[in-house]
Every structure is written in structure tokens, then in C-alpha cells.
Amino acid sequence: MTRSDIASKVVEIMEDVFDEDDIAYDDAMTAADIEEWDSLSNIRFVVAIEKEFDIRFSNSEIADLENVGQMVDLIASKQG
Amino acid sequence: MNLPGQTRERENQLMSTLEEMLAGRPHLAKLTHLVTEAWPEHADYLEKSFDVRTPALLDTSDSVAEVVLRLAGDHAGQTAQDYRWLCDVIREEELNFARTDAYRYSTFAETNAHVYSDDEFMQRYMHGLLLSHVLWYMHASSLHFFLGRLAARVKPGGKMMEVGSGHGLLIYLALTRLGLEEAVAWDISPVSLDQTRAALDQLGMGERARYAIQDMHQIEAGSEQFDLIILSHLLEHLEAPVDALQKIRHAVAKGGYLFVNVPLNAPMPDHIQLLSDPDDAVKMLEDGGFRVLEIASHTTQAASLPRALKRKIAVTCSIIAEPR
Numbered sequence: 001m002t003r004s005d006i007a008s009k010v011v012e013i014m015e016d017v018f019d020e021d022d023i024a025y026d027d028a029m030t031a032a033d034i035e036e037w038d039s040l041s042n043i044r045f046v047v048a049i050e051k052e053f054d055i056r057f058s059n060s061e062i063a064d065l066e067n068v069g070q071m072v073d074l075i076a077s078k079q080g
Numbered sequence: 081m082n083l084p085g086q087t088r089e090r091e092n093q094l095m096s097t098l099e100e101m102l103a104g105r106p107h108l109a110k111l112t113h114l115v116t117e118a119w120p121e122h123a124d125y126l127e128k129s130f131d132v133r134t135p136a137l138l139d140t141s142d143s144v145a146e147v148v149l150r151l152a153g154d155h156a157g158q159t160a161q162d163y164r165w166l167c168d169v170i171r172e173e174e175l176n177f178a179r180t181d182a183y184r185y186s187t188f189a190e191t192n193a194h195v196y197s198d199d200e201f202m203q204r205y206m207h208g209l210l211l212s213h214v215l216w217y218m219h220a221s222s223l224h225f226f227l228g229r230l231a232a233r234v235k236p237g238g239k240m241m242e243v244g245s246g247h248g249l250l251i252y253l254a255l256t257r258l259g260l261e262e263a264v265a266w267d268i269s270p271v272s273l274d275q276t277r278a279a280l281d282q283l284g285m286g287e288r289a290r291y292a293i294q295d296m297h298q299i300e301a302g303s304e305q306f307d308l309i310i311l312s313h314l315l316e317h318l319e320a321p322v323d324a325l326q327k328i329r330h331a332v333a334k335g336g337y338l339f340v341n342v343p344l345n346a347p348m349p350d351h352i353q354l355l356s357d358p359d360d361a362v363k364m365l366e367d368g369g370f371r372v373l374e375i376a377s378h379t380t381q382a383a384s385l386p387r388a389l390k391r392k393i394a395v396t397c398s399i400i401a402e403p404r
Contacts (some may be wrong), residue, residue, distance in 0.1 A: 019387075038125070040174060040380065040393065047178035059175075 001079060006053075007072050013052060016069075017045045027069025053079065081394030083362070094123040101130050105138055111214055118160035122167075129217045132178050132382035140224040144249070145214045151247055151279055152210065159207045170348060177347035177392070186352050188319050195350040196269070206275070218396045221378035222341050225398045227248065227257055230308070230375055233337060233400065237261045238342025241331065243296050244314045246272065247290075248279035251310075255285055260308065265292040296324050305333040312341040315364065316353045324373035325368020327402040338370055338401045344377075346394040357389060359399045370401035 011025045018036040023029075031037040035047070049071070050056055055078040065071050100167070103110040104144045108130075116123050133141065152159040175182055185191050195201060236259030245251050245265040254260045267273040274293050280289045285383065297320075309332055315321040332338055342364070344355045355361055362372050378396045379388040388395050 020324075038128075039171065040383075043171065043174045043178050044391065047175070050179070 001076075003072060003076055006075050007068075007078075009048065009074070010068065010072055013045065013048045019047055025068070027028055027067060027072070029068040032065070049075065055079070073076060084177060091120055091123060094127055097127055098123060098130070102138075105145075107149055108142040108214065110203075111211070113148060113216065114156055115211065116162045117161060118157065119164040121227070123165070126215060127219075129215060129383055132217055133220065136401060137224050139327055140227060141214050141220045143219070144223055144253075146358075147252060148210055148214055149281065150283060153282070155207075158270040158281075159211060160402035162207035163211040164208075165204055166212070170207075173347035173349060174338060181392075182355050183347055184349060185353050188317075191317070191350045191352060199271075199321075202230075210249070213249060216380070217362075217382050218378045218380050218394060221382075222254065222376075222396045222398045223253070225376045225378070226339065226341075227253060229338060229400060230254075230258055230337070230390070234258050234387060235261065235335075236307055239264070239305040240308040240310065240335075241266060241304075242310040242312070243267070243328075244272070244311075244317075246278040248276045248283065250312055251276070251280060251289060252283050252285055254308065254310070254388075257307055258308075260354065263289045264304075264306070265291050266296065268293065268295050269290075294296045296328050297322070299327045299331055301330065303331060305331055305336070307333050307336040308339060308391070309336070310339045312339070313343065315340065315342045316346070316351045316355070319352065322354055322367045325365065325370060329369040332403050336374075336402070338365075338399075340365065341399075342397050342399070342401040344389070344395040344397060345392040346396075349386065355397075356392070358385075358395075358397050361399060365381075365399060365401050366404075369404055372399055372401045373404045374400040 007025050011023050014023050015021060018033060018041060020036065022033050031042065046052060048061055053075050055075065061074060065074065098112055099109070102112060103276065116126065124211040130138065148158060173184060185194065188216055213223060233298065238260050239262045239315055240254050240260045243266045248380055251263045251265060255263055265273060265276045267276070270293060272295065280286055309328060318324055342355065342361050358375060358377050362375060365372050376398045377385050378398065379385055380393045383393055
């Protein structure tokens with residue numbers, strides 16, 4: 001899976017979890033950019049990604065992420 | 081993903097919004113100040129939680145905040161820290177729940193070993209939950225329902241009983257706001273019962289309350305009856321809640337009511353009964369021998385109920401019932 005394939009999937013998941021249409025992907029995007037992105041929906045977002053890509057994040061991996069671009073890189077690294 | 085920290089500018093902006101929002105509601109403002117001192121990043125959540133409340137609900141929240149502050153007393157700062165700790169505990173449970181679609185434990189033996197027998201954990205847990213009655217929309221709204229809807233039904237001068245009264249908040253409110261005359265607190269834990277006694281003494285209600293070590297599964301025929309029985313956030317902790325309801329129905333006096341708060345999709349370390357729809361709660365009450373008269377569903381941060389159920393966001397169901 002290419003990085004842009006992963007990014008497209010992540011956007012689909014974000015649109016579903018945060019109830020937003022047509023999210024324009026940007027590596028620098030954070031929770032501050034999306035109204036419905038709070039501590040609880042953040043958990044559902046992380047777990048939806050785990051299920052989609054069949055991977056598991058550690059708590060420290062989750063805590064260290066600063067933006068969506070880093071999430072996409074982390075998924076790519078876990079997919080080897 | 082970690083949520084970005086608030087900038088100082090955003091923090092100041094939120095503080096002044098909260099100040100405006102809570103003008104004329106001094107107890108709510110004081111409690112909010114205490115919590116945001118201990119946990120500045122929580123201001124965003126609190127702003128949303130208060131923004132969705134009606135003026136009447138904000139008034140109720142203010143009056144409950146006054147009681148909560150009295151109960152927290154000299155330990156208010158520590159209580160705010162414990163509230164922050166509780167929210168961290170719940171976040172862990174939410175992560176586990178999202179991954180597994182199940183609560184972590186399913187038996188009393190497990191929750192007893194991991195939660196109830198840990199005194200320090202329990203103390204912080206109870207402190208945190210005390211503040212949640214004001215700070216979480218879901219809990220504040222269920223208290224508002226409790227006061228508003230029961231006031232329309234309960235006859236003044238009656239006698240109430242609560243199983244698992246904890247900090248005694250509902251007993252205090254029933255005695256002072258619903259016109260009930262006398263209260264009885266039941267618990268299987270002497271330590272918890274002592275906490276309720278200390279709380280009600282502190283609130284000046286000691287003379288109107290009695291306390292008993294009593295397992296609700298062991299009620300005998302012909303035992304004392306009550307005009308109002310409260311099971312608030314209790315049934316989700318039991319292995320056999322329907323059996324417990326079948327026993328307790330005999331303790332409801334003729335013309336009396338049962339009031340229940342029970343959560344859906346609310347992962348907490350000591351919850352073992354997972355309900356996922358208000359219909360599950362109604363069925364539990366009906367199987368336990370009750371007729372549901374009123375039910376209200378209070379969602380996290382006032383999300384719409386269909387959305388909350390679809391997303392498995394926590395909901396508290398408040399139910400008024402009578403024996404069938």
C-alpha cells in the first residue's frame with residue numbers, strides 16, 4: 001500500500017468517525033481542525049484505524065502523534 | 081493520536097467564555113475554577129458540557145455544585161486531582177471497550193479483586209465521580225430529571241431507601257428537595273456505609289437517616305417498605321440484576337416508586353453488565369417485575385441518541401417504575 005493509499009483510507013475513516021464530508025487531507029491536520037474530534041472520538045478514530053489496517057498501537061505511540069501525517073507514517077511503518 | 085495542547089491564548093479565551101457562561105452561578109463557577117486549575121486542558125470539554133445545558137439545567141448544576149463543594153470541603157483541590165485521574169482511568173477503559181466491544185470484567189469476583197478491595201483506588205474513584213455529577217452533562221441531566229420528575233410524583237413526608245448510596249448526594253437531594261422525611265441507606269460494605277453516614281452528617285442530615293448492612297438479594301418477605309427506592313448506578317455492577325430487582329420490588333410500598341439510573345456503553349473498571357440500548361434497560365426492569373412509567377436517556381455531551389447508540393457513546397438512562 002502506498003503512502004497516498006493509506007492517507008485516502010485514513011480520510012475515509014475520519015469522515016466516518018467525525019461525521020464530516022469531504023475532508024481535504026493535509027499531513028499537518030490535527031484535532032483542532034475538526035469540530036467533532038475530541039478525546040472520546042479520538043479513541044474511536046485510533047481503534048477504527050487499528051481494525052482497518054489490522055495493526056495495534058501502544059499507548060505511547062498514540063500519545064506521541066502530533067498530526068495526521070505522523071499517523072499515516074506510523075501505519076506505513078507497521079505494515080512493513 | 082494525542083490531542084494538541086491548548087495554547088495560552090486559547091486557554092485564556094476559554095476561561096473568559098466559562099466565566100461569562102457561569103455568571104450568576106457562583107458554585108458552578110467555583111467548581112469549574114478548581115478543576116481547570118488542576119487540569120487546564122479540560123476547559124474545552126467543560127465549555128462544551130455547559131454550552132449544551134438549558135438555563136434550568138445550569139441552575140440545577142449550580143445547586144448540586146454547592147452540595148458537592150460542601151462534601152469536598154478542605155479536600156477540594158485533591159478531589160479535583162482525583163477527578164482528572166478518574167478521567168484517565170476511563171480513557172483506558174474506553175480504549176479497551178472500542179477494541180473489544182466488551183467491558184473488561186464480567187464477574188463480581190474480578191471487580192472485587194481489581195477495584196473494590198483497593199481502598200486507595202476506591203477513594204479516588206468516589207471523589208472523581210462526585211464531581212462528575214456536576215461536570216458531565218450526562219450525569220447532571222440525570223440529576224435534573226431525578227429532581228424534576230420525582231417532585232411531580234413523590235408524596236411529601238414519605239420514606240426513601242437507597243442501595244449503594246456512596247457520597248449520599250441523592251439521599252440529601254431527596255430529603256431537601258423532594259420533601260421526603262426519612263432516609264435509609266443500604267450497603268453490603270461497612271466502609272461504604274460509613275462514608276455515606278459521614279457525608280450526610282456533614283450535610284446536616286444525620287438525624288433523618290438510618291443505615292443498614294443489607295444485601296438486596298436477601299430481602300425477606302414482610303420486611304420494611306419505602307415510598308421511594310433508588311438504585312442509581314448500581315445494577316450495572318451486579319451479576320444478577322434481574323434477581324435483585326425481583327427481590328427489591330417487595331420493598332416498594334403501595335403507591336411507591338423505584339428510581340433507577342443505569343448506563344449504556346459506559347466502560348468503567350467496575351461495570352460488568354453491558355447494556356447497549358434503552359430497550360435493554362426497560363427489559364431488565366420488566367423482567368425484574370416492574371412497569372416503566374418514564375424513561376429519559378441522557379447522552380454524553382448531549383449527542384443525539386441515535387448517534388450515541390450507533391457510536392457506542394455512553395448514555396445514562398433514568399427510569400421511574402412501579403411494581404407490576
